[in-house]
Amino acid sequence: MLAEIRACRICEAHLPLGPRPVLRAAETATVLIAGQAPGTLVHGSGVPWDDASGARLRQWLGLDKANFYDERRIAIVPMGFCYPGRGSSGDKPPRPECRDTWHPKLLPLLPNLQLIVAIGQYAQAYYLGDARKATLTDTVRAWREYAPRVFPLVHPSPRNMGWFKHNPWFEAEVVPALRERVRSVLPAG
Known part of the structure; x- marks a missing residue:
């Protein structure tokens, strides 16, 4: 399945840098780490979360690179597998063809998932559906309603520094609970 996806x-006709499923x-x-779609750095390297956002995400999860990239323990399956291009206020949304084509085929092949880290509005829409709140902030603030199976997160991008400053409850409440949940579901490595 992974070879087919890759x-x-x-x-392809909609991707400015061409296809490179990551x-x-x-x-x-x-x-399961479910984000939006790879950015340009990740498109170039082929390594998911291989950027400043990934460093912050690993810190939130309490994981070093070796554990984070151990696919036997952690699946990294974004809503879109290829870089979708630049929009007016950041990257474009992930291409819906990707999610619609591959997620229904791939997710059943991951029977041991105990935790879904839903990063950003697209992953939260997919994994939480109508249970989402009116805004991303409200959804993340209501994390206890979705835990322990799903943890909705804001994107760890450096562009969200203002959000982090205005929402100190996130680092005080959500991050410690997330780390604890990650420790409880990861098999000994």
């Missing part, structure tokens, strides 16, 4: 060209998964994974 060879995918469904939305994901990691194994049937033994207990944690």
Whole structure:
């Protein structure tokens, strides 16, 4: 399945840098990291979360790089597998063809998932559906309603520094609970 996804060209005509599906998964994974789509740095490296956002995410999760990138333990499956291009206020949304084509086929092959880290509005829409709140902030603030199975997070981008400053409850409440949940579901490594 991963080879099929990595060879995918469904939305090639819409991708400014061409297709380069970036994901990691194994049937033994207990944690799923579901973000939006790769950015330009990740498109270039082929390594998911290989940027400043990834460093912050690993810090939130309490994981070093070796554990974070151990696909036997952690699946990294974004809503879109390829860089979607630049929009007026950041990257464009992930291409819907990707999610619609591959997620229904791939997710059943990950039977051991115990924790879904839903990063940003697109992942939260997919994994929380109508249970989401009116805003992303309200959804993240209501994290206890979705835990322990799903933890909705704001994107760890440096562009969100203002959000972090205005929402200190996130680092005080959500991050420690998330770290504890990650420790409880990861098999000994």
